[in-house]
Amino acid sequence: MADLKFSYENLKKFCVDIFCKFGFEEKQSEIITDVLLLSDLYGIDSHGTQRLLRYYKHLQTGLIKADAKAETVFETPISAVIDAKEGMGQLVSYDAMNLAIEKAEKSGIGMVTVKNSNHYGIAGYYAKMACDKGLIGISVTNTEAIMVPTFARKAMLGSNPIAVAMPADPYPFFFDASTSVVTRGKLELYKKLEKEMPDCWGLDADGKVNTNAPHVLDCIAAHKGGGILPLGGAYEKTGSHKGYGYGMLCEIFSSILSQGLTSDKTYSDGKALICHGFIAINPNLFGDPDAIKAHFSSFLQDLRNAPKADGCDRIYTHGEKEIIAMEDRLANGIAININTVKEMKGCAEGFGMNFSDYFGNIADNI
Numbered sequence: 001m002a003d004l005k006f007s008y009e010n011l012k013k014f015c016v017d018i019f020c021k022f023g024f025e026e027k028q029s030e031i032i033t034d035v036l037l038l039s040d041l042y043g044i045d046s047h048g049t050q051r052l053l054r055y056y057k058h059l060q061t062g063l064i065k066a067d068a069k070a071e072t073v074f075e076t077p078i079s080a081v082i083d084a085k086e087g088m089g090q091l092v093s094y095d096a097m098n099l100a101i102e103k104a105e106k107s108g109i110g111m112v113t114v115k116n117s118n119h120y121g122i123a124g125y126y127a128k129m130a131c132d133k134g135l136i137g138i139s140v141t142n143t144e145a146i147m148v149p150t151f152a153r154k155a156m157l158g159s160n161p162i163a164v165a166m167p168a169d170p171y172p173f174f175f176d177a178s179t180s181v182v183t184r185g186k187l188e189l190y191k192k193l194e195k196e197m198p199d200c201w202g203l204d205a206d207g208k209v210n211t212n213a214p215h216v217l218d219c220i221a222a223h224k225g226g227g228i229l230p231l232g233g234a235y236e237k238t239g240s241h242k243g244y245g246y247g248m249l250c251e252i253f254s255s256i257l258s259q260g261l262t263s264d265k266t267y268s269d270g271k272a273l274i275c276h277g278f279i280a281i282n283p284n285l286f287g288d289p290d291a292i293k294a295h296f297s298s299f300l301q302d303l304r305n306a307p308k309a310d311g312c313d314r315i316y317t318h319g320e321k322e323i324i325a326m327e328d329r330l331a332n333g334i335a336i337n338i339n340t341v342k343e344m345k346g347c348a349e350g351f352g353m354n355f356s357d358y359f360g361n362i363a364d365n366i
């Protein structure tokens with residue numbers, strides 16, 4: 001399927017306006033939009049505007065409550081637990097990481113967990129928030145159960161991403177990855193593209209490898225077996241147990257410490273109730289932050305300068321490709337799958353909005 005290109009500014013105006021139509025205040029809409037579009041700018045297409053229809057449906061059904069007021073239910077000078085009250089994941093997470101940052105600036109470290117929340121976008125957004133303040137940022141979340149543990153045939157864990165960001169020159173270290181081999185959003189993209197998946201991604205209800213994205217997505221939705229494999233695939237010899245273990249770490253720092261729902265119990269009875277975790281660490285706990293940053297930057301450059309494998313002319317450090325993608329997309333536009341554009345147009349028309357007011361005649365013939 002073809003992609004259509006949109007300018008960042010036009011997408012931003014459209015998304016802010018449509019989230020206001022969803023029932024959010026303008027400042028809230030700007031925060032949600034910022035999370036989504038950072039994903040698109042960084043080239044993480046599975047978690048950007050591709051998710052707009054999902055939020056539209058979840059707000060319609062009441063899974064997400066636009067008027068929710070999150071509440072801090074436990075707090076110490078370095079930690080807190082927040083009940084999101086079924087609100088928008090991006091909003092409670094933005095506030096939770098800001099609280100972790102505030103505690104880290106005062107006490108050296110801040111750790112905040114969130115329960116009873118919804119999908120929060122890319123984990124890396126919140127790690128980046130801390131990094132932008134000169135801190136080390138870490139963010140994790142559980143999700144609906146989509147990952148099948150090693151030797152199992154039923155999904156019990158979420159995609160459970162881990163994101164870490166740390167200041168460095170010439171650009172920060174930025175790592176954001178699911179602990180499943182891919183995310184559910186990647187399968188949704190393959191479904192839209194009508195492409196067959198690699199054979200190391202998914203299992204059917206019988207625990208057999210399956211390359212049909214719609215079928216594996218149906219298995220996940222039915223909760224009767226099948227799902228996405230952990231990092232490392234289906235076998236211990238390829239490291240499956242490591243991805244499974246990394247997913248468990250995310251559960252510990254999201255659902256377990258918050259005493260919220262684990263992945264296998266989320267998304268039932270019309271509620272998501274997923275959990276997140278946020279950590280901000282002040283480098284001054286370990287010495288001069290500038291010296292630590294310089295030391296780290298030197299090591300990252302050593303990695304880039306390492307001997308190249310045959311046929312390879314560049315070694316990337318984590319976050320480098322995202323910066324390159326952002327520069328390109330800000331200059332040349334953000335490519336969006338035509339099926340996602342149809343979904344965006346449908347959402348707009350549902351609110352009586354004129355899609356062409358934002359994007360001209362770019363989508364007239366879809």
